[in-house]
Amino acid sequence: MRVRRFGAVIGAATALAMALTACGSDTESTQATTVVQKAKDSKKLVVGIKYDQPALGLKKPDGTFEGFDVDVAKYIAKELGVPESGITFKETVSANRESFLGGGQVDLVVATYSITDARKKQVTFAGPYYVAAQDTMVLADNDDIKTAQDLKGKRLCKAAGSNSFRRVTEGPPDGKLAISGVKLVDASSYSECVAKLKAGALDAVSTDDLILAGFANTQKGQFKVINNPISEEKYGVGIKKGDTETCEAVNKALTKMYQDGTAKTLLEKHFAGTGLQLKTTVPQFEGCA
Known part of the structure; x- marks a missing residue:
């Protein structure tokens, strides 16, 4: 009698396990792949x-x-x-x-x-x-940087994960101008770049014109974009x-x-x-x- 009961329990457990496995397979097979x-x-x-x-x-x-x-x-x-x-x-x-x-x-x-x-x-x-086009933003009263070539010897922001600084400091394929003597200043993001520019901790921020225009538009009179495009973005x-x-x-x-x-x-x-x-x-x- 005990043997029969034990066999019945094992059979029920096996059936439940198979059912759960089947459900899992259905879920996996219908999971979105794109x-x-x-x-x-x-x-x-x-x-x-x-x-x-x-x-x-x-x-x-x-x-x-x-x-x-x-x-x-x-x-x-x-x-x-x-x-x-x-x-x-x-x-x-x-x-x-x-x-x-x-x-x-x-x-x-x-x-x-x-x-x-x-x-x-x-x-x-x-x-x-x-x-977009990569351009450069400076403080509104900065008359020293009128073209990208004027960044030689200047402090330029290097935002983490962005390639924009390479367009200035390196040559092709990822770079563009290969300007020597640029002093890179690290920042975690472009909002930090702009804050450092405002505080005088760097001389310029060079990245996409839409990004620069957005920042300049929110702090009118503080910054200017030099309108000297470097490359398409x-x-x-x-x-x-x-x-x-x-x-x-x-x-x-x-x-x-x-x-x-x-x-x-x-x-x-x-x-x-x-x-x-x-x-x-x-x-x-x-x-x-």
Whole structure:
């Protein structure tokens, strides 16, 4: 009798284990393998943005977010089937964008993320959604730096994770001007660069004109952009390496964003009055391969 009861218990336990295993297999087999699939299934996305860049990605005191990158992210999400309420914004600084995508902390990165050959080895890029130009910002009363070549011997900010300083101090392929004698001053972000510039701890900040215009516009009279472009900076949407399905879907959304006039509206909303000549036609995409 005991043997029969013991056998029945073992049989029930085995059946339960098999059922749990089967459920686990079903879950794994239906788990989204691309961001497009996740968006379709869950109606949710985690998007990496900057929190400290005025007019691009800025976290406001009330906990909401504003800026061109934020609005672009919302448009892309909508086209992927995710409502604004389904977006979670996560702070993603220059130094951690690759690791956040690779580790799954974010689904997309829309954070003034310049497309470079080195980054393409780690990340799949959609876009660019905008082509900025690298320029230089100094204090408003600085008459010593009128061109990028005047940065020789000057203190230039080096923001962690950004390649912008290389355009000044190094030659091709990642650099541009190869100006010698530039003194690099470390900073954790471009907001810290601007704070150090204001405090007199450095002489110049050189990075994308949209970033500089955003900072200059919030502190009118403090800074000026010298209007001496160094190179093009192609802002891409960062996606986990190999997710070409999502890349193609995002490119489709970006094309629509320009064709329906939304891009022009957003650019004028955030940068009108800054003196920048805004580009309102669809950028040439890099391709998702």
